[in-house]
Amino acid sequence: MSRDVTSEVLAFIVSRFPQAEVTESEDIFSLGYVNSLFAMELVMFLEKTFEITIPNEELRIDNFRTALAMADLIGRRSADAVGIAP
Amino acid sequence: MSTAYEVTSEEEAAGRSHLRSFDRGAVREFVDRHIVPFADMYDRLGRIPDELLDRIAEAGLWAPFLSAEVGGAGLDMVTLGRVHEEVGRGCSSVRSLLTVHTMLAWAVQRWGSPAQRERWLPEVAAGRTLGAFCLSEPGAGSDAAGIVTTAVDHRGGWRLNGTKTWVTGGQRAELFLVFARTATSIGAFLVPRSTSGVSVQPIDDMLGTRASMLAEITFRDVLLDADALLGPSGFTAGMVLTGTLDLGRYSVAAGSVGIIQACLDACAAYTATRTVGGTQLRHLPLIQAKISDMVTDVRAARMLVEEAGRLKDAGDADTIMATWVAKYFASTAAARHAGEAVQVHGAGGCSPRHPVARLYRDSKVMEIIEGSNEIQRLTIAAAAYQGRAA
Numbered sequence A: 001m002s003r004d005v006t007s008e009v010l011a012f013i014v015s016r017f018p019q020a021e022v023t024e025s026e027d028i029f030s031l032g033y034v035n036s037l038f039a040m041e042l043v044m045f046l047e048k049t050f051e052i053t054i055p056n057e058e059l060r061i062d063n064f065r066t067a068l069a070m071a072d073l074i075g076r077r078s079a080d081a082v083g084i085a086p
Numbered sequence B: 001m002s003t004a005y006e007v008t009s010e011e012e013a014a015g016r017s018h019l020r021s022f023d024r025g026a027v028r029e030f031v032d033r034h035i036v037p038f039a040d041m042y043d044r045l046g047r048i049p050d051e052l053l054d055r056i057a058e059a060g061l062w063a064p065f066l067s068a069e070v071g072g073a074g075l076d077m078v079t080l081g082r083v084h085e086e087v088g089r090g091c092s093s094v095r096s097l098l099t100v101h102t103m104l105a106w107a108v109q110r111w112g113s114p115a116q117r118e119r120w121l122p123e124v125a126a127g128r129t130l131g132a133f134c135l136s137e138p139g140a141g142s143d144a145a146g147i148v149t150t151a152v153d154h155r156g157g158w159r160l161n162g163t164k165t166w167v168t169g170g171q172r173a174e175l176f177l178v179f180a181r182t183a184t185s186i187g188a189f190l191v192p193r194s195t196s197g198v199s200v201q202p203i204d205d206m207l208g209t210r211a212s213m214l215a216e217i218t219f220r221d222v223l224l225d226a227d228a229l230l231g232p233s234g235f236t237a238g239m240v241l242t243g244t245l246d247l248g249r250y251s252v253a254a255g256s257v258g259i260i261q262a263c264l265d266a267c268a269a270y271t272a273t274r275t276v277g278g279t280q281l282r283h284l285p286l287i288q289a290k291i292s293d294m295v296t297d298v299r300a301a302r303m304l305v306e307e308a309g310r311l312k313d314a315g316d317a318d319t320i321m322a323t324w325v326a327k328y329f330a331s332t333a334a335a336r337h338a339g340e341a342v343q344v345h346g347a348g349g350c351s352p353r354h355p356v357a358r359l360y361r362d363s364k365v366m367e368i369i370e371g372s373n374e375i376q377r378l379t380i381a382a383a384a385y386q387g388r389a390a
């Protein structure tokens, strides 16, 4: 599951930056790709694709540095969503 | 079936006019009754009277996309786009006020803490507090990264200093969404007009949207509580600005569709009555060509706006680019057709006798605000080179 999540996240990043060669543990900030437009698109993509909500306090740089970190975040938020489901 | 704009006799007597539905027909009726007949007068006055602002509040049109819990109607984005198109058909100054209020209301809903939402959303949903959007500065417009207004840590809160300009609704709004440089990023701050150190200087006599009550606003050592900051700090702080501008752009795109429709309506009516050499204008092929281009572009622009709206409703990240494209297409088409609409009306089109002179002036503004034409083309081209043109 986490593998699929990670590769979906990677696929999104590459769709926005086709010239990028990004691995799952690579810091996307250090590659200089992140601007506010991309950040917005990325958060919308994660929220829609994985049916999660990312609250302000989770919008920390460490949660978005790598595809792996994002997969972790998605895992946590999905678990939370299950926890509060009626 | 009763979906249209309805007024009961008691409401009528009390001068109230609730909108019971937000479908196009209902909003059109509201606009035709309360806005269209007065738009040229507002343009000359250079302001929108409180009476209309109150009517819009009573109709629930200020921020109907907010949830019912806070007094909104939970309206989807496609329908909101239609509402803004209809209002834009009637008067771009009124639509501009709706746009900036929408931007602030959405930002609070999307990014606000529970306390900020509780404090402000019922106010903005009801239109008791009108919002304005303060990004541009005397030295920075397209280049938002060039803003020099600062928000500095001050005893656990913030101290705000700087000048914002071209603020739509600034003369009238009670709550400003102000973008300022912090130590780490550009932050968004909710600043009530009544805060000490805020001063508002009206800007009059603009080329277009003359009744949108623009202002220059100065913040001099304005002290704010910590919770004036809206949304996350750090790398995602820019998302507040990006998301807010995206919605503003959507509203301006929809408003531009309204301008094209108004041009078409005016030209269709005028060419049916005006004769040259014994022939009605409507029978002349060159006039028909202009009308057919208006019909085609209004439909195309409307579809682009609807597509952007559908993507917003689906939470799809592609909405941002779809909105750029819709706004670019609709605003340039509006400016083109407003020019032709004046042409079709001849000298009368240059006079206050017909609305097309106002539409012409207003349409020019659409090519500058919420991302000028040049910035739109740069952004769309950048996406094309990412292989996202289709």
Ligand SMILES: Cc1cc2nc3c(=O)[nH]c(=O)nc-3n(C[C@H](O)[C@H](O)[C@H](O)COP(=O)(O)OP(=O)(O)OC[C@H]3O[C@@H](n4cnc5c(N)ncnc54)[C@H](O)[C@@H]3O)c2cc1C
Residues within 6 Å of the ligand: B100, B133, B134, B135, B136, B137, B140, B141, B142, B143, B165, B166, B167, B168, B169, B206, B208, B209, B214, B365, B368, B369, B370, B371, B372, B373, B374, B375, B378
């Ligand atoms: C009626 C009206 C209402 C407004 N309301 C608001 C409001 O409510 N809140 C707010 O914050 N602002 C508002 N604005 C300001 C508006 O957002 C700015 O005018 C707009 O962003 C452009 O900035 P500028 O006027 O400083 O032009 P500049 O940024 O100085 O640009 C001047 C010209 O250069 C072009 N240009 C800039 N960069 C490039 C580039 N890289 N390549 C090619 N060409 C370029 C621009 O397209 C423009 O044609 C309003 C403006 C108007 C006219």
